[in-house]
Every structure is written in C-alpha cells, then in structure tokens.
Amino acid sequence: MQNVLEADLPGAADALTSFLRRWHCSGATFIKVEQAPGFRLVSELAFWGFPPLSIALVDLRRYPLVSLSVHACPYCEQRSLVALIAAPPHHCAAPPPLVHLLRCLPPAPPSRVRASRAAMPLAQRSDDPSESRYCGVEAAYSADVAHTLHSSLDAGFDFVVAPLVDPLYRPSAVERSPDGSAPRIPFAGSDLDLAPSQWSSHVVGKVAPWLDLDGGDPGVARDSETALKQQLSWATHLSLQAVLLPPPLPLRCGNYARCVNQVLRGSATSATQLWLRIPALAPDLEAAEGTRHEDAAAQQREAVSGRRVNDSWEWWDHFRTLCEHHNQLSVALDCGSSLPSASALERWKGEPMRAVLLSSGAFLSNKRGFPCLSKRHQQFLATCFRHNIQVVLTDPDPSASAPAGAPLDVEGDTAPVGPPSTAEDGSNGHVTIPTRHPLRLHLEYIAHLYQKIPPPSEQDRFEAGYRDFLQAPLQPLMDNLEAQTYETFEKDAKKYSQYQLAVAGALRDRVPEEHAAATTTVVMVVGAGRGPLVRASLAAAHETQRRVRVYAVEKNPNAVVTLHHLVALEGWQDSVTIVSCDMRAWDAPEQADILVSELLGSFGDNELSPECLDGAQRFLKPDGISIPAEYTSYLAPITAAKLHADVRAYNDLEHFETAYVVKLHSVATLSPPQPVFTFAHPNRAAVIDNRRYTKLVFSTDEDAGSATLHGFAGYFDAVLYKDVHLGIEPATATPGMFSWFAIFFPLRSPLYLPAGADLEVHFWRCVGPTKVWYEWGVTAPTVSSIHNPNGRSYWVGL
Numbered sequence: 018m019q020n021v022l023e024a025d026l027p028g029a030a031d032a033l034t035s036f037l038r039r040w041h042c043s044g045a046t047f048i049k050v051e052q053a054p055g056f057r058l059v060s061e062l063a064f065w066g067f068p069p070l071s072i073a074l075v076d077l078r079r080y081p082l083v084s085l086s087v088h089a090c091p092y093c094e095q096r097s098l099v100a101l102i103a104a105p106p107h108h109c110a111a112p113p114p115l116v117h118l119l120r121c122l123p124p125a126p127p128s129r130v131r132a133s134r135a136a137m138p139l140a141q142r143s144d145d146p147s148e149s150r151y152c153g154v155e156a157a158y159s160a161d162v163a164h165t166l167h168s169s170l171d172a173g174f175d176f177v178v179a180p181l182v183d184p185l186y187r188p189s190a191v192e193r194s195p196d197g198s199a200p201r202i203p204f205a206g207s208d209l210d211l212a213p214s215q216w217s218s219h220v221v222g223k224v225a226p227w228l229d230l231d232g233g234d235p236g237v238a239r240d241s242e243t244a245l246k247q248q249l250s251w252a253t254h255l256s257l258q259a260v261l262l263p264p265p266l267p268l269r270c271g272n273y274a275r276c277v278n279q280v281l282r283g284s285a286t287s288a289t290q291l292w293l294r295i296p297a298l299a300p301d302l303e304a305a306e307g308t309r310h311e312d313a314a315a316q317q318r319e320a321v322s323g324r325r326v327n328d329s330w331e332w333w334d335h336f337r338t339l340c341e342h343h344n345q346l347s348v349a350l351d352c353g354s355s356l357p358s359a360s361a362l363e364r365w366k367g368e369p370m371r372a373v374l375l376s377s378g379a380f381l382s383n384k385r386g387f388p389c390l391s392k393r394h395q396q397f398l399a400t401c402f403r404h405n406i407q408v409v410l411t412d413p414d415p416s417a418s419a420p421a422g423a424p425l426d427v428e429g430d431t432a433p434v435g436p437p438s439t440a441e442d443g444s445n446g447h448v449t450i451p452t453r454h455p456l457r458l459h460l461e462y463i464a465h466l467y468q469k470i471p472p473p474s475e476q477d478r479f480e481a482g483y484r485d486f487l488q489a490p491l492q493p494l495m496d497n498l499e500a501q502t503y504e505t506f507e508k509d510a511k512k513y514s515q516y517q518l519a520v521a522g523a524l525r526d527r528v529p530e531e532h533a534a535a536t537t538t539v540v541m542v543v544g545a546g547r548g549p550l551v552r553a554s555l556a557a558a559h560e561t562q563r564r565v566r567v568y569a570v571e572k573n574p575n576a577v578v579t580l581h582h583l584v585a586l587e588g589w590q591d592s593v594t595i596v597s598c599d600m601r602a603w604d605a606p607e608q609a610d611i612l613v614s615e616l617l618g619s620f621g622d623n624e625l626s627p628e629c630l631d632g633a634q635r636f637l638k639p640d641g642i643s644i645p646a647e648y649t650s651y652l653a654p655i656t657a658a659k660l661h662a663d664v665r666a667y668n669d670l671e672h673f674e675t676a677y678v679v680k681l682h683s684v685a686t687l688s689p690p691q692p693v694f695t696f697a698h699p700n701r702a703a704v705i706d707n708r709r710y711t712k713l714v715f716s717t718d719e720d721a722g723s724a725t726l727h728g729f730a731g732y733f734d735a736v737l738y739k740d741v742h743l744g745i746e747p748a749t750a751t752p753g754m755f756s757w758f759a760i761f762f763p764l765r766s767p768l769y770l771p772a773g774a775d776l777e778v779h780f781w782r783c784v785g786p787t788k789v790w791y792e793w794g795v796t797a798p799t800v801s802s803i804h805n806p807n808g809r810s811y812w813v814g815l
C-alpha cells in the first residue's frame with residue numbers, strides 16, 4: 018500500500034496543484050523541498066547534489082513538474098504534498114521523475130478510535146523505500162472493525178484485509194426503500210468506526226466471496242452485481258487504497274469483468290486499486306468442482322478459447338483483457354503449499370502484482386514446531402520483496418496456526434523464528450510482539466526472511482529511483498548535452514577503465530616495445546565530451562609507456578569550454594589539441610592511428626555512432642584502429658505491464674511508436690535476447706549502407722505457459738578492442754557499469770502468446786537524408802501493425 022490520501026483532502030491537492038502550476042508557468046524558480054517526519058527523501062536527491070534529509074531548492078525551470086499528490090505518513094498521520102518532478106538525465110533527454118516532499122499539511126484531526134500502537138514494518142532499515150516492508154493479514158468479518166484493526170496492529174501487522182460487509186448480507190434479502198432502489202438499513206458498519214487515515218493506511222477492503230456473477234443463476238448474478246458495486250462504492254467512500262476481489266471462475270468471468278470494468282471506468286476520481294485474487298496454482302478442477310460435468314465444461318471452455326483452463330495466469334489474462342488492461346486492476350496471488358514451476362511463476366514478474374496472499378497452510382513446521390517455508394517459497398518471497406510486492410498472511414484455519422506457548426526467540430536459518438541478532442534498532446534482535454495473534458509466529462518468520470534480503474548496493478540505490486520509468490533517449494548528435502549529463506557519464510569508472518584497457522591493448526599492438534621511445538601514436542578522441550576518454554587514453558599511454566599525440570574533437574561548444582580548462586588544469590598542453598568541430602566535417606591536419614569514441618546508445622547504434630564514425634574514418638590511417646571496433650544490438654520479448662500502462666497513459670499513437678530508455682525491473686523476459694544489428698568500424702565498403710533489416714524468431718518455453726507480450730527490451734554489446742568489451746546485454750553485461758539502461762520498444766496492443774508459441778518479429782533500421790529511425794512489427798503468432806512507419810513518431814536527427 019502506498020500512503021496516498023488524495024481523496025481524503027478534497028480540494029487541497031487541487032488548490033495546491035494549481036498554485037504550483039501558476040507559480041511554475043509564471044517563470045518563478047524555486048520550490049522549497051523538505052523532509053517530512055515519517056518519510057525519507059529519495060537517495061537520488063543526494064546524488065543530484067541536494068543535501069539529504071533537510072532542505073533543498075528545486076529550480077522548476079530545470080525540473081518540470083509532473084504531478085502532485087497528497088500523502089500521509091503511516092505513523093504520525095501527518096500529511097505532505099508530494100511533487101513528482103523531472104530530474105537530470107541519464108542517457109535520456111526527458112529524465113525520470115523523482116519524488117520530492119514539499120511542506121507538510123496540517124495533521125489529520127485526532128482519530129475517534131486510535132490504534133493503540135503503530136504498525137511495525139518487517140524491518141527498520143534506514144533508506145528502505147520498498148512497499149514490501151509492510152505486511153498485512155486477512156481478517157474475518159467483525160462488526161467491530163476497530164478491534165480487528167487494533168489486534169492486528171498490536172500483533173505487528175501493518176494493515177488488515179477485512180470484509181467490508183457482513184458475509185451474510187444479501188441485497189435482495191434486505192427490505193428496500195419505497196422506490197425499491199436502495200436498502201433502508203445500513204449495509205455496512207459506520208465510516209466513523211475508524212479515522213480517515215486509518216481506513217486509508219491500514220485497511221484493504223475485501224469484497225464478499227459469495228459473489229457469483231457467472232454461475233448461470235440470474236437472481237444470484239443480479240444480487241452479486243448489486244453487492245459488488247455497493248461494496249466498491251463504499252471502499253471509495255472510505256478512501257481505501259485497495260480492495261481485494263474474489264477470484265474469477267476459470268475462463269468464465271464475462272459478467273464479473275463487465276461489472277468491475279464499469280466500476281473502473283465509472284468513477285474517474287477514485288484511486289482505489291482493485292486486487293483480483295488469483296490462485297498461484299489452479300486447483301485441480303475435477304477434484305475441486307467434484308463432477309465430471311464440470312470437468313467437461315472446463316475442457317469445452319479450453320477448446321473454445323484455446324487457453325489452458327488449468328493455468329490460473331489465463332484466468333487473470335482473460336479478466337484483465339476484458340477490462341482493457343485498466344491500470345487500477347492488479348493481482349493478489351494466492352499461494353498455498355505448492356507453487357507452480359519457476360518459469361510459470363516468472364511470468365508474474367511483468368504483471369501488475371501487488372500482493373502475495375500467503376496461506377498459513379503454505380508453512381511447514383521446523384523440528385521445534387515453528388512455522389517456516391520451503392526453499393522455493395523463500396525464493397519466491399525474496400523476488401516479491403525485491404519487486405515491491407506485499408505479503409498478506411491468510412489463515413483458513415486459525416486454530417491450527419500458533420503452537421501453544423511458542424517462544425519468540427528461536428534462532429536458526431532454514432527454519433527460524435525471529436529476526437537475526439543484527440537488528441538495526443539496537444534491540445537484542447528479537448521482534449517484540451505484545452499480544453498473541455494466531456499468525457504472529459508466521460509474521461516473525463516473514464520479517465526474518467525480509468531482513469535476510471541483502472541491503473541494496475550503491476548501484477541499486479542509484480538505480481532505484483529510475484526503475485520502470487520511461488525516459489526519452491538522448492540525441493547527442495542533434496542536441497547539446499548538459500553539464501549534469503556529462504557528470505553522470507563521468508561517474509561511471511568502469512566504462513573508462515574498459516576504454517583504458519582497450520587503448521592500452523591497441524597502443525601495445527601498434528608500437529612494439531623496442532620502438533616505444535621513438536614513435537608517437539596519434540590518438541583522436543571523437544566526441545570527447547568533457548574529456549574522460551582523453552584522460553583514459555593518456556592513462557593508457559602512461560601505463561604502456563607509449564608516446565601519444567591526442568586530438569579531442571567535440572561538436573558541443575559548451576563541452577569544449579571545459580576541455581580548454583582541462584588542458585591547463587591537467588597539464589595536457591604538450592599532448593592534447595582541442596578541436597571544436599563536428600567530426601564529420603573536420604579537416605584533420607594528420608591521420609590518426611587510433612580513433613576513440615563513445616557514441617553508443619542503449620541499442621548500440623541508436624545515437625548514430627555508425628553515421629558519425631563513417632564520417633570520421635576519412636582521417637583514420639588505412640591500417641588504423643577504431644575503438645570500438647564493432648557493436649551489436651540485442652532484443653528480447655518482455656512482459657512489462659507497468660511500462661505499457663505508462664505509455665498508454667499518454668493516450669496517443671506517438672508514444673506507442675517511441676523507444677524509451679528504462680531501468681527495467683518489474684519485467685519478465687519471455688525468451689533470451691537475440692542479436693539484431695551489427696556495425697563494424699572502420700567500414701571500408703565502397704558504398705556504405707547503414708540501413709538494416711532483421712527477422713527474429715523467438716521460441717518460448719511451453720512449460721512456462723502463455724504470456725502477454727508488451728514489447729521488446731533492447732540492449733547492446735560493443736567490442737572495444739579484441740577481447741575488451743563493454744555492454745548491457747544481460748548475459749554478458751559489464752559488471753558495475755551504469756551508464757546505460759535498456760531500451761524499450763512498446764507494442765500498441767499487448768499480444769497474447771500461447772504456451773510454446775514461436776514469436777516472429779521484424780526490425781528495420783531506416784535512414785533518410787536528415788534522420789534515422791526504427792520500424793518494428795510482429796507477424797506470428799498474431800500480426801501487429803508495423804510501428805513508426807517513415808519515422809512518423811520517433812526518429813534520431815542526423
């Protein structure tokens with residue numbers, strides 16, 4: 018759950034939004050950004066030079082405002098205005114949004130019923146932004162919701178998943194008002210039972226499981242529809258962040274999906290997420306439904322739809338396709354003692370999964386009788402924790418859950434209860450849970466698993482703010498990069514150490530040891546930026562004891578200013594000549610032995626390295642060396658629901674025909690990446706043609722089941738010199754390098770990929786007089802349109 022309270026403060030967010038917009042449009046400059054209690058400032062603030070944890074000034078002319086919302090601290094109920102603003106780029110023109118906290122709004126009015134103690138996240142790590150640190154518990158219906166909430170919070174849970182109405186309630190059985198439209202008596206408990214912030218921060222509503230909209234009985238279906246809409250409307254009234262919906266019937270959910278879709282499309286203002294409960298493993302239909310008749314019906318549904326009725330992912334896909342992939346519809350995956358195969362589970366990584374409902378029946382007992390999970394469950398939860406997915410403990414049989422008199426301080430690894438003794442809160446490492454709850458030991462075990470996740474590395478922390486955010490790729494040829502962009506590049510030590518290795522290898526090969534003192538090698542760094550490749554080349558010369566004369570060619574006049582300063586600063590007067598020029602037009606005074614460049618985009622050639630280097634090779638000696646020597650782009654089909662929803666949110670064709678730089682995270686790769694286009698330098702062909710066309714056939718894993726294709730992840734690998742390479746293709750990615758994220762090519766409509774289907778994809782690199790662009794399309798197992806014809810939506814300027 019997030020702590021969004023927009024609905025709780027009607028008008029406040031709007032007023033502040035328009036105030037800030039006016040402020041922004043009027044050309045005013047700064048917003049004061051400060052830390053609110055209970056929140057952390059994202060670490061990227063510090064990265065971009067803002068002091069952490071205090072006050073920062075954000076120049077709105079540089080960082081456009083993306084959106085605003087009101088958030089509440091889950092602990093102190095203090096509200097804050099949160100602005101999403103754009104931050105400096107990272108091989109992209111339109112940078113990713115960062116969450117910045119603005120001044121606090123007045124605290125919420127005192128709750129009529131206060132929780133006796135605050136909820137307790139699974140770990141108290143500093144700098145932990147993950148939603149996964151909050152753990153919920155499914156509760157049975159109680160007329161006293163305050164008591165349900167208190168006892169769950171007291172046991173250490175952060176929120177409850179609780180029915181919104183008495184499960185015995187049926188709309189048709191209630192006396193109606195004279196016009197027959199609405200029940201006379203209240204159908205739910207009072208909204209005054211909890212404070213607004215408690216409803217919105219600590220309660221996920223649960224829609225009654227008796228609903229049956231597709232079972233064939235029209236009376237029940239009508240009653241179910243009324244109850245469903247009543248309960249969802251009530252959840253919106255309470256500003257609940259999410260509501261858990263009962264699972265659909267296998268491939269038989271048309272009416273249920275229609276009603277949910279009506280609700281999703283009807284209430285423009287509601288931000289309530291709908292979590293559709295889906296079993297991780299479809300129950301054996303014959304056993305579950307008990308009759309041959311049902312089994313035959315299931316087989317018939319399978320035959321008609323071409324979908325496997327025994328694969329619960331199909332139930333989800335069926336339902337969300339009917340709801341047109343609405344972005345407020347997500348999955349709560351119900352996990353019991355058995356899990357599907359690893360490849361089948363993998364598909365969920367790219368789906369909008371918000372919660373794992375972990376049944377107490379999924380737990381094993383260790384030798385001492387304490388709950389623990391199988392290795393497979395542990396691995397699955399670890400993946401969920403890394404992907405912001407929350408655990409909700411469920412208890413079909415409360416009496417069987419807690420061993421009587423179980424102590425809280427058992428240690429161990431594979432079957433432990435209680436966190437490791439390295440607790441950061443300074444305690445003795447044991448979770449202190451004051452009241453007995455049937456699932457308290459299970460919660461302790463989940464907390465232990467959460468705390469076992471290794472803390473994020475420096476690189477993880479850097480990348481966290483960029484995960485699954487769409488960014489427009491850079492156009493370094495057409496545009497001039499800004500100082501902050503260069504600064505980001507220059508922080509990537511790994512990239513330059515690879516270049517140094519490559520230049521050193523080329524220098525050694527070019528000049529034998531015995532000629533080193535008497536031979537000067539001409540090195541031309543083309544696209545020198547603010548000089549890091551000049552520095553790497555000089556370091557390689559120093560390392561190999563070779564003499565070099567370096568030219569630094571750069572077309573960005575602003576970067577050239579820095580280069581001139583560096584000559585004095587770093588003592589390059591005798592060895593480096595600065596040239597302010599486009600490499601394609603430079604009339605070089607001599608020929609180069611080695612041409613060093615880094616004009617690579619996330620997809621290799623997408624920043625027009627081929628066109629630039631073809632223009633520069635005029636001044637490379639016939640036997641000269643280009644670093645890089647060649648580069649290849651790669652593509653892999655992916656499920657990426659979040660990215661697709663973000664593209665769809667633009668509501669135009671153009672954005673579906675654009676490639677984006679993205680730090681891919683919640684994405685499932687459906688088949689390993691395959692090479693697409695290769696460019697080698699120097700290119701001595703009589704006529705150089707940089708147009709390319711490739712048809713790729715990806716096979717998919719039959720055992721993994723069907724999947725949704727939202728688009729393609731693109732990568733590159735570059736051979737700098739001989740065996741020195743640099744790249745982001747996952748199988749061979751250069752470790753510790755962060756200059757490039759992947760590229761994402763979306764599809765206009767998500768495609769259904771049946772289990773084991775071959776996927777046929779076409780990619781073109783097209784070249785015109787003033788621009789280069791890609792076109793792409795799918796021809797099997799279904800046919801998509803060709804995206805971006807004539808570069809109408811997305812192109813790179815020459």
Ligand SMILES: C[S@@+](CC[C@H](N)C(=O)[O-])C[C@H]1O[C@@H](n2cnc3c(N)ncnc32)[C@H](O)[C@@H]1O
Nearest residue numbers: 493494506544545546571572573599600615629
């Ligand atoms: C990706 S940046 C790399 C900068 C620097 N070499 C580094 O590694 O930090 C590419 C640089 O090449 C420059 N550039 C791109 N096309 C160029 C061209 N045709 N002639 C000269 N410079 C060019 C850009 O202005 C930019 O500074």
